[in-house]
Amino acid sequence: MSTEQVFAFAKQMTDSIICLRDGGHHLQAAMLTYVAIEQMAWLSVEPLRSGPADFQRWINSYMQPYDPLPCTAREIWEARNGLLHMGTAESFANRDNAEIRLLCYVYGSTPKLANKSEEVVFVRVEDLVTSYLTGVMWFLNHLDGDPNELQVAEGKIARMLTQRPLQP
Structure with a gap:
């Protein structure tokens, strides 16, 4: 057992995100x-x-401790809900x-924005992607040390629809 299948899946997702970002489709990259x-x-x-608690637990376990974003x-x-379900920053x-601040997206070499509202937080799309990638690496590290959870992940990877077999 190894994390090769999970890594290959994450690489496919990452390649797609980067393709969108490099094509100037920043919000679509955030969505993916x-x-x-x-x-x-x-x-x-x-x-x-899985549900919202699992999504938030994954972020708190693998993203925020190692490459934190300026939001919870x-x-x-909630930002995910707004963007995926309504195409807005607001949920x-x-x-x-x-207590839930509005997450507003910026991208590129945007200068540091003066945020005068405690109800809004700015997140660079590139930082969201980088934090996700950091999370993947820590998740893979975790799976390397836990054969039972690796087996769960591999079983679920086998259920996923793919265009081609997942290759490391």
Whole structure:
């Protein structure tokens, strides 16, 4: 047993994200990054179904400790909801919960923005992607040391639809 299949899957997702980003499709790259995080979170849990808590736990376990973003895992979850479901930076939680800041996206060599609102946080798309990639590496490291969780991840990889066999 090894992490080769999980690595190969993560590489396919990463190649797709980078293709979008390099093509100037920054929001679409952010969208696919959220999907990639969601799929990594699914690989990290025993049941066949995962949810918001698993997504946030994966971020808190593998992204935030090593390459932190300026927002919480819950705020990332809500930003994901807004972008994937409505194509907006705002989710319903931003309106209903004063503790959830609005995550606004910037990209490229944007100068440091003066944020005068405590209700808004700025995240560079490139930083979101980099934090995800860091999370993948720490997740793979974790799987290397836990054969039971690696077996769960490999079983789920085998269920995924792919265009071609996953190669390391």
